[in-house]
Amino acid sequence: MTDTLAEKTCTPCRGGVPPLTRDEAQRFQAQAPDWELGDDAHRIQRSFRCRNFRDALTLVQEIGELAETEGHHPDISFGWGYVTVSLSTKKIKGLHENDFIMASKIDRVLDRSGRPVDRQQ
Numbered sequence: 001m002t003d004t005l006a007e008k009t010c011t012p013c014r015g016g017v018p019p020l021t022r023d024e025a026q027r028f029q030a031q032a033p034d035w036e037l038g039d040d041a042h043r044i045q046r047s048f049r050c051r052n053f054r055d056a057l058t059l060v061q062e063i064g065e066l067a068e069t070e071g072h073h074p075d076i077s078f079g080w081g082y083v084t085v086s087l088s089t090k091k092i093k094g095l096h097e098n099d100f101i102m103a104s105k106i107d108r109v110l111d112r113s114g115r116p117v118d119r120q121q
């Protein structure tokens, strides 16, 4: 049984590998179905609803710590009541398995924290 994405760890990406094709990205996306594949298949994105600004800020902090631990970093925008996370691998200007590993781990942060976050699509 191969590890699920959330059990994997990101591998340092030093470029030199092609980004995932749309088909490959769609296969990974099946394991992170709450994430939307961008039109150019070069990024995945998901928004979370939070109770207020402080909750959004706390979630951003948690995601930031996870990114530092994994060595793979999302772009995050947030405000009162929402956090939007976008993942793409800068070094290869497209998607890498690392992006889907991070997506799956971010989903686990939410599930574990059990915060009352609606999952807006």
Ligand SMILES: C[C@H](O)[C@H](O)[C@H]1CNC2=NC(N)=NC(=O)C2=N1
Binding pocket: 011, 012, 013, 014, 071, 072, 073, 074, 087, 088, 089, 090, 091, 092
């Ligand atoms: C060596 C290390 O893996 C790289 O510098 C990492 C750091 N975090 C990263 N995050 C993202 N999103 N893309 C990258 O290309 C990237 N490179």
